[in-house]
Amino acid sequence: MSTLEEESCTGFAYAVRRQLRSLREAAVEWRNNKEIDFSYSKCDPHPFPHPESDRLEHCYKYGEGKGKFLPVLLNQQLGNYTVKAKLGHGNFASVWQAEPTTGVSSHGHESVAVKVCTNSKKDSKDDVAEAKILLKLGKRSDGKGDFGKDHIIKVDEYFHVPGHFGDHFCIVSEAIGPSLDYYFNLVQKQGLGAFDYGVAKKVTFQLLSATAWLHKAGYAHGDIHPHNILMKEQGFQAGRNEKRYLEPKNTKAKDLKYMPPYLVSCIDGDDLGVRAPLTFENCDARLADFGQTFKKSHPRRLYKMTTPKGNRSPEWVIKRLPITESIDVWAIACIAYRMTTGKHLMFVEERYTDANGKYTQKRTKADINIDHMPMMVGLLGTPPSWLIKRWSSSGLPQLDWDSVRAEGTLHERIQQDRPASMSDAEAVLFEDFLRKAFAWDYRHRATAKDLVQHEWFQSILTKEDRAAMEAMLAHRDSKLKAAFKRGFKKLRFLSARIGALGAKKVEFPAEPFVVEKIPVPTIEVLRLD
Numbered sequence: 262m263s264t265l266e267e268e269s270c271t272g273f274a275y276a277v278r279r280q281l282r283s284l285r286e287a288a289v290e291w292r293n294n295k296e297i298d299f300s301y302s303k304c305d306p307h308p309f310p311h312p313e314s315d316r317l318e319h320c321y322k323y324g325e326g327k328g329k330f331l332p333v334l335l336n337q338q339l340g341n342y343t344v345k346a347k348l349g350h351g352n353f354a355s356v357w358q359a360e361p362t363t364g365v366s367s368h369g370h371e372s373v374a375v376k377v378c379t380n381s382k383k384d385s386k387d388d389v390a391e392a393k394i395l396l397k398l399g400k401r402s403d404g405k406g407d408f409g410k411d412h413i414i415k416v417d418e419y420f421h422v423p424g425h426f427g428d429h430f431c432i433v434s435e436a437i438g439p440s441l442d443y444y445f446n447l448v449q450k451q452g453l454g455a456f457d458y459g460v461a462k463k464v465t466f467q468l469l470s471a472t473a474w475l476h477k478a479g480y481a482h483g484d485i486h487p488h489n490i491l492m493k494e495q496g497f498q499a500g501r502n503e504k505r506y507l508e509p510k511n512t513k514a515k516d517l518k519y520m521p522p523y524l525v526s527c528i529d530g531d532d533l534g535v536r537a538p539l540t541f542e543n544c545d546a547r548l549a550d551f552g553q554t555f556k557k558s559h560p561r562r563l564y565k566m567t568t569p570k571g572n573r574s575p576e577w578v579i580k581r582l583p584i585t586e587s588i589d590v591w592a593i594a595c596i597a598y599r600m601t602t603g604k605h606l607m608f609v610e611e612r613y614t615d616a617n618g619k620y621t622q623k624r625t626k627a628d629i630n631i632d633h634m635p636m637m638v639g640l641l642g643t644p645p646s647w648l649i650k651r652w653s654s655s656g657l658p659q660l661d662w663d664s665v666r667a668e669g670t671l672h673e674r675i676q677q678d679r680p681a682s683m684s685d686a687e688a689v690l691f692e693d694f695l696r697k698a699f700a701w702d703y704r705h706r707a708t709a710k711d712l713v714q715h716e717w718f719q720s721i722l723t724k725e726d727r728a729a730m731e732a733m734l735a736h737r738d739s740k741l742k743a744a745f746k747r748g749f750k751k752l753r754f755l756s757a758r759i760g761a762l763g764a765k766k767v768e769f770p771a772e773p774f775v776v777e778k779i780p781v782p783t784i785e786v787l788r789l790d
């Protein structure tokens with residue numbers, strides 16, 4: 262049972278429901294992991310020896326069992342689409358650029374992206390949910406200009422394709438362009454260090470506006486990282502599509518049977534250096550991969566950890582705290598720092614390396630967390646006392662709290678990493694922006710809607726942006742909806758009070774960097790013990 266300090270803002274009955282869901286999710290995750298064949302690890306020799314092998318899917322992604330890819334070849338027919346090129350792959354899908362057999366799709370696209378999902382039943386449930394949510398979001402309008410909606414991927418349709426071991430769910434969307442990860446690699450390869458300062462700011466603004474719209478629609482993305490952010494390119498064409506033929510010496514015979522004869526290289530590996538870096542005029546980000554999306558009204562406790570570990574917020578690392586939509590804000594702030602300075606704000610090694618610097622095996626989550634939390638504390642300063650108490654119960658080794666600087670070293674890090682084009686005044690604004698996004702307490706963290714109004718963005722706003730933002734802020738709930746919300750809030754408060762009957766009162770200090778507009782439920786928190 263979680264402490265009442267948490268329940269006082271979410272309600273007793275609700276907390277019980279959440280606990281039950283956590284248990285269910287843990288059971289599903291355990292069962293799902295058992296289903297996946299890990300006989301090949303990512304550290305095994307790649308079956309396609311090539312300098313860019315890391316960017317090709319590993320053979321353990323194919324073969325017998327659950328959670329496997331569908332073998333797809335160039336010019337293959339997938340539903341009403343002909344495969345023309347590979348766009349990329351993730352943990353749960355391979356994505357292909359395809360052309361409608363009719364020339365133009367029912368949504369007016371000459372070229373689309375078909376995401377072919379893995380065959381696991383559990384994954385398929387997530388994929389169906391992803392497609393349905395995206396279709397629903399596509400039709401949704403807030404009636405006030407939909408500020409930010411343009412920066413969310415649009416889905417056209419979905420269908421199933423039969424595979425050796427069950428159906429594969431396919432999601433059709435517009436073909437957008439290379440991922441932000443591609444551009445990170447590009448600036449690195451071109452020796453530019455970081456993104457152009459204006460571009461970094463504009464992309465951050467676009468991501469926050471998309472997130473604000475999504476949160477207003479009642480959903481959290483849950484997995485924002487550079488791989489899931491696509492940069493729109495007019496007339497986008499994927500990479501050179503080179504075929505890499507299988508060299509069976511590293512491949513298990515049973516898997517060979519179900520593998521495609523070749524894998525297709527994708528844009529990430531091929532095209533570095535071919536494209537020009539992003540410019541302020543042409544940068545247009547789209548939030549994609551809604552596979553981890555969840556409803557704001559159902560904060561999650563557990564889910565597959567695919568997000569880069571350095572982008573996780575404290576409530577994700579310190580277990581048994583609700584994972585709310587505020588994890589999106591934290592992740593965007595991490596990406597903003599990397600785009601602006603060219604450096605990771607918090608980077609945690611996810612693999613062990615041997616004496617030659619080669620990756621050996623994956624680190625455990627616990628090991629990663631032991632590195633990650635002190636890094637956060639060093640940067641952001643002392644966490645609130647209730648979080649320190651949680652810290653001990655989450656199995657993390659204790660820190661010497663007396664030696665931690667209250668305000669952390671974020672200021673010094675910004676001074677050290679900031680680009681030459683960032684003025685002193687801008688650096689102050691940037692720090693303020695980051696501190697609001699990195700509030701320790703997820704309940705006091707600035708929302709995406711608060712942050713799009715932050716002064717750091719004022720210098721890049723166009724007349725249209727200002728008008729669209731004003732329309733968004735002018736939005737008021739209807740009288741009925743507002744009355745319903747008020748009633749619901751009172752009910753939640755009442756159930757928390759009932760649950761807290763007989764509990765001891767403990768006062769926790771007020772938060773630093775509290776954003777004024779955010780309703781803070783109470784700073785007098787109740788505990789059971």
Ligand SMILES: Nc1ncnc2c1ncn2[C@@H]1O[C@H](COP(=O)(O)OP(=O)(O)OP(=O)(O)O)[C@@H](O)[C@H]1O
Binds near residue numbers: 348
């Ligand atoms: N609409 C699109 N247009 C262009 N490229 C795309 C599109 N959708 C996906 N991609 C490419 O395919 C890659 C994998 O897609 P996606 O992230 O949706 O797969 P996933 O298996 O769900 O990933 P993850 O492991 O992050 O959950 C992306 O990083 C991107 O490079």
